[in-house]
Amino acid sequence: MSATKSSTKNAARRAKWDKYVASLKYAKYVLFHPFDGFWDLTHEKRGSFAAATTFLLLFLVTRVLQLMYTNFQFINAPLQYINVFEQAASLLLPFLILCLANWSMTTLFDGKGRFSDIYIAMCYALVPYTMIQLPMVFISNFLSFDEYAFYTVLGSFSVVWSVFLVFIGLMQVHDYSPGKTMVFLVVTVVGALIIIFLLLVFFSLLGDAASFFISLYREIAFRLY
Amino acid sequence: MKVMHRLLALIMTVFMLASMTTALAVDDAYPSTYTYNYDYWSDIRESPDAYRVEKVIYSKDLGLDVAMKKPQSLFVRNNDIYVADTGNNRILQIRRNGSSYELFRVIDQIQGTEVTTFNTPTDVFVDVNENIYIADTNNGRVVMVDKDLNFIQQLTKPTDATFDQSLSFLPAKIVVDVSGRVFVLATNVNKGLAKFEADGSFTGFIGANKVSYNFAEYIWKNYFMTKAQREQQASFVPTEYRNIYIDPESFIYATNVSFSEYDLLWDVAQPIRRLNGIGNDILIKNDRYPPIGDLYWLEGSVLKGPSKLVDITVLENDIYVVIDQTRGRIFGYDSQGVMLWAFGTSGSREGAFNSAISIEHMGNDLFVLDQNGGAITAFTPTEYGQMIYDATDSYLKGDYDGSALLWEEVLTHNANYNLAFIGIGRSLMRQEKYEEAMDYFKMANDRENYGRAFRFYRKEMVEANILWIVVVLALVLIVPIALGKVKKMRMEVETHERNKVQH
Structure with a gap:
């Protein structure tokens, strides 16, 4: 009895793992067939949250490695001031805020995507950047200053590809027309700014409130003793 | 406590996000030592002293019965230092003998012309034959005398149409090139330097500052201001130079102090220029930052605004030294525009200046004239400073x-x-x-x-390592192909076997 139970458990785990690997591999299809790929990614559940998060983490790791290990000639980073966690956070937070802003805006204007759909699609859209830039970190160490053009062309190619995927991804996830997607890209940025503004206001008010209570406590403590 | 920490961290992140720029720790503009330099990240790095004060020369040391009054300019030829003692309408010639400085003569009168005295002479230049040129500002002339003070010729207001006849001719600074051409920087003239040939004829202006205004300013002024407002505002005119110096190759170095400070770091202002024969700026700027003196300045204090580079002198091997009147600092740059050192401060102690107005050099020694105290500070390079010069020299010589x-x-x-x-x-x-x-x-x-x-x-x-590279490349290229072949063959064998069983 217990043997079968553990074997079913194993099988379930196995199935889960297979699904994860399959969804990782599916990124390849998304890259080269973005219209089909993004549609199936969310509507047919070909992608998974775990795979998406993997891609996002890989993206963050790439950015950090880029700062640390790109050939000295191609990068001008004041390493003595850089904190890798800060760098990673400064990419992760805008990414999440943009996803959130996109969801909050599109959900009001009959976008079909749920938040997790948007998140998954956006993470898959980051794959070209990671795929090209990560090897470039290594390759850059064999290039000299004169071959800078090669480095920048590949770099910008990866960015263009990723941006293109973001566009197609959002279009397919929400089932929007290209024009509407374009409009909502702008709206998303505005939404993100509003979110940041609200966060700032919230935290500064919170800080004021906290300092008020702290000074109140100090005042009372001072009077009593 | 932990929650508070997390909250703080979150707040920090949000703030960081809001600023959206990499926060760099930047020092303020005030170094704690006398000598410093800027590093690649434009942070101030304290450095050993490149120069030390050799002597401060006061009026009484020279035995002058009337102390120097608002002296405006220094000039050095051979072992003589010439001082334009503007407030007293005279020129002082000080002779250096090793480390002693003695008054050689006081020039307050010349022979052989109608006006034999000076009226606020602001600059003096001495050519290789020891002919003396004096910018006799309020007499409206540049007067040239030989070394015995006999009048040779004078340059007065040009009658040429390019010179605005409604203005009076007020020469402020003069330089003379090897062939005797005189370049005059005149007050109120913004067309550049007035050029006079050796025979005294005026031949036009060179090196006018370009007119600069930004687009928004232009739109605002032309479409939104009333006519009355427009008239009240200064029009877009080129600015005048502050001071000039001519190097042995007859290139004129000019400094400029009137610009908007935001133009400085983008190298629009160009406070230091090297003008060629047709007046184009050919100063080499190969460093990360243009030569502008201090890279940072604080606002709101007494010493505010960017460096005000009032004078420049050029050593041999094209090292140029400028002086900042605001903070009393001296900046040295090499021929590539890289800062060698910066030192000096404002104040009244030795090596500090109240209101530095002019800088000159004799060999590698520097002289700085302070117009308020009426004193000349002589600096001589330290071992460290000399080493920098020697290293630069031997590099230029090819060693x-x-x-x-x-x-x-x-x-x-x-x-x-x-x-x-x-x-x-x-x-x-x-x-x-x-x-x-x-x-x-x-x-x-x-x-x-x-x-x-x-x-x-x-x-x-x-x-x-060519062998290894070929081997690795071969492995990378051949192994996958070989593996693919093996796989394919195995598949074929397996299907064949399976088919056999089924039959």
């Missing part, structure tokens, strides 16, 4: 290895000296020690030279 040795010596005094790293790197590169050269260039953040060394290094590496 690269000798210069590298000197740079090593400089590094023992100051381990933050970028030029030294570059100098050593260059020498190592010539000795074909590319890997070490790369290290030095990297320390100086010199990407261009690093790239050069790197190319050689890479070539060397490839040549040394």
